[in-house]
Amino acid sequence: MSKILLLVEGKQEYLVIPELMRRNDVSMRDDIPEIIPCNGASNLLKEIPVRLKESSLSVLGVIVDADDNPVGCWDSIKHAARKIIPDLPKKLPEDGLIHEIANGVRFGVWIMPNNKMRGMLETFLADIIPEGNEITWEFAKESVREAKNRGAKYTPKQIDKANIYTWLAWQDPPDKALHLTMWTSFAPTHPNAQKFVKWFKDLYGL
Numbered sequence: 001m002s003k004i005l006l007l008v009e010g011k012q013e014y015l016v017i018p019e020l021m022r023r024n025d026v027s028m029r030d031d032i033p034e035i036i037p038c039n040g041a042s043n044l045l046k047e048i049p050v051r052l053k054e055s056s057l058s059v060l061g062v063i064v065d066a067d068d069n070p071v072g073c074w075d076s077i078k079h080a081a082r083k084i085i086p087d088l089p090k091k092l093p094e095d096g097l098i099h100e101i102a103n104g105v106r107f108g109v110w111i112m113p114n115n116k117m118r119g120m121l122e123t124f125l126a127d128i129i130p131e132g133n134e135i136t137w138e139f140a141k142e143s144v145r146e147a148k149n150r151g152a153k154y155t156p157k158q159i160d161k162a163n164i165y166t167w168l169a170w171q172d173p174p175d176k177a178l179h180l181t182m183w184t185s186f187a188p189t190h191p192n193a194q195k196f197v198k199w200f201k202d203l204y205g206l
Contacts, residue, residue, distance in 0.1 A: 002058035004204060005051060006033040007044050009064055013037065013121055015179035017063065017200075023188035024197045026206050033061060033204055041065065041073075048080040052107070061108040061203050065120035067157060073111050081107070092116075096199035108203035110196060122164040125178075128190040129167070140167040 008014055014037040018028050038044035041064055051060050066073050074092045081088060085101055094116055097109040113124035129137055144162045148154070154162045168174065171185045182188050200206070 001056065003054060003056050004033045004059045005057070006035045006061040006063065007047050007051065008035060008037055009041055009044055010037050010039060012178055013063055015177070016121065016125075016182065019179045019182040020188050020193065021197070021200060021206075023182055024193070026197065026201055028206070032206075033059065041067075041076075045076055045080045048077065049084060052081060052084040052101075052105070057105050059106045059108070059204060061110075061200075063110050063112065066111045066113070066118050067120060068118050070111055070116060070118060074109075077109055077111075095195060096203075098199070098203050106203060108199065110199055114195070120160055122160040124193075124196070125164055125186055126160065127192040128186050128188065130185075130187040130190075136170065137167060140170065 006017075008017065014035050017035065021028055036047070038047055044062065044064055048060075048062065051057060062077060064073060064077070070092075078088045085099065085107060088099060089097070092109065092111060092115050094114070096115055097107070099107045101107060112121050113119040113127065117123070126137075141163050144152075144154075144159065144166050147162075152162075164178075168176070168178070168181060168185060171181065176184070187193075
């Protein structure tokens with residue numbers, strides 16, 4: 001049986017991405033794709049060549065955070081895959097990568113939030129906050145900045161996470177897990193999500 005896989009950094013992506021797809025009427029029954037959380041970007045990079053060598057592989061997708069260096073992130077992925085896929089493009093396409101290997105395997109890459117900017121899953125989610133929430137969202141970000149001035153310990157790299165979780169703390173109810181807020185606190189069918197949704201559907205034939 002052919003393997004259809006998606007490598008993600010951690011538990012949040014493992015839970016959020018299927019919910020985002022379901023809210024866009026994309027069926028993910030029968031574990032297609034099978035989502036594998038890798039416990040961090042470094043472990044994910046190590047998994048890429050291992051999975052690409054599997055004889056039963058049909059599709060391998062990779063979703064990873066750009067953090068502060070989207071270009072460096074893409075370069076790391078190319079380096080990890082170089083022995084099996086030496087002809088990856090120099091620059092990651094803005095619509096995400098879908099690359100067919102000589103043996104017919106499809107290899108796909110999406111770097112959060114949008115293949116070109118710094119950020120992460122939470123940056124992507126910030127772009128699909130429903131219209132009409134601009135004042136509260138801006139106040140959440142102001143509160144995060146002020147908390148930093150008062151000794152909050154989040155690092156600059158973590159500011160997008162701090163913004164989103166502050167925003168979620170003000171929702172009703174305020175204690176839902178991130179993936180359970182996809183419909184109540186975010187707009188999964190927002191136009192800003194559709195490029196990612198299309199990449200996902202095209203990669204996996206959904």
